[in-house]
Amino acid sequence: MFVAVSIFEIANDMAEEVRQAFIQRPHLVDEASGFLGMQVLSPQENANEFWVMTSWTNEDSYKVWYKEHMKESHQGVPKGLKLKRESTKVRYFDKITK
Numbered sequence: 001m002f003v004a005v006s007i008f009e010i011a012n013d014m015a016e017e018v019r020q021a022f023i024q025r026p027h028l029v030d031e032a033s034g035f036l037g038m039q040v041l042s043p044q045e046n047a048n049e050f051w052v053m054t055s056w057t058n059e060d061s062y063k064v065w066y067k068e069h070m071k072e073s074h075q076g077v078p079k080g081l082k083l084k085r086e087s088t089k090v091r092y093f094d095k096i097t098k
């Protein structure tokens with residue numbers, strides 16, 4: 001199993017809107033080939049920070065979704081959202097155990 005973790009921190013006062021956007025996410029990714037599930041986390045010490053973890057059967061499934069469907073899956077991103085530029089990163093993991 002392959003896991004992609006996207007991390008970002010909101011720079012303006014919009015964390016609640018982002019929280020709601022994730023709760024009401026479009027669920028388009030749910031139909032993507034190889035998609036297994038996602039979790040959206042926010043660390044207790046920083047409500048402006050989000051960790052989006054998506055699990056895939058393999059890395060290629062993720063790459064295909066990212067290349068072809070990333071944009072349509074992000075139409076609900078709140079307008080006017082500003083990110084702390086240095087906070088954004090995507091890290092990739094192989095899952096060792098359940």
Ligand code: HEM
Pocket residue numbers: 004005006007008018021022024025026027028029030038052054073074075076077078083088090
């Ligand atoms: C750093 C810039 C990013 C921001 C600000 C952001 C923000 C958001 C927000 C607010 C949503 C929920 C609303 C919507 O779906 O439109 C969302 C959905 C999602 N994001 Fe991101 N995202 C970012 C990058 C990424 C990256 C790099 C990945 C992949 C590793 C990712 C994976 C997803 C997935 C899988 C969904 C759910 C889409 C669906 O339900 O179809 N995001 N993102």
